[in-house]
Amino acid sequence: MSTVETAVGRFVWHDHMSGDPAATSGFYTQLLGWELEIWKPGEMDYPMIKAHDQTHGGFGPAQGGAPPHWLGHVAVDDVDEAAGRAEIAGGRIVAPAMDIPEVGRMAVVADPQGAVISLFTSAAEPPRSEGVFVWDELMTTDVEAAKGFYGEVVGWTSRDMDMGDGFVYTLFSSGGTDRAGCMARPDGVEAPPHWLTYMGTDDVDATAAKAESLGATTIRSPFDVPGVGRLAIFADPTGAAFGLFKPSES
Secondary structure, three states, X not given: OOHHHHHOOOEEEEEEEXXXXXXXXHHHHHHHXXXXXXXXXXXXXXXXXXXXXEEEEEEEEOOOOOOOEEEEEEEOOOHHHHHHHHHHOOOEEEEEEEEEOOOEEEEEEEOOOOOEEEEEEEOOOOOOOOOOEEEEEEEEOOHHHHHHHHHHXXXXXXXXXXXXXXXXXXXXXXXXXXXXXXXXXXXXXXXXXXEXXXXXXXXXXXXXHHHHHOOOEEEEEEEEEOOOEEEEEEEOXXXXXXXXXXXXXX
16 A cells, blocks of 8 residues: 555645744744744745654745635545545635645645635655644534535545534544544634644643733633543634644543
């Protein structure tokens, strides 16, 4: 089995897209202790996130007037075919398929509800993000439609978990591994459908306090999910949402 096949369905890279990548990278390096490795693919520097002796993502300029956001890249077998499936399934091409020399090929798509994700095929073995980017979660206005779309485009299967009090959480999986989560947008929440990226920390409360001191805005203060872990959600100084997560002790 090839390295591409083994990675299919996994989030393999995360980019923060904003109007000031240099300033944004400073916030996250202070918050989480990441190092930066500068790659020069052209005239513009691309700061890459380095931790545990490998790179996991980077900081780039937002395109087309899009607000600052984190963009997750999911490995697929063939970017062009996957993008085609996205359109057939009711999605929209945000950025057409393009090659990144010596890195791979990618396309950015929006699902039918508007949440944006990148489809990516790596030219080499993609990195793993253990302890860095630890979970990706879709908040949507139509869970059943999301199940169908991502099943068709990425090949994820889905299963629902009853979390109690009428709350159902959906897990997307492939290759016998849980890849991402999905939940219905709660009543009263006005945020558009979107993907939220969680970053690992050994102490959610301490990191949350540090995030506030560095200029982040708390969206949800640290809270526990029984049997899952402790989480918190913020908007960074650019306004991009992100989460912190520490899994429960096994």
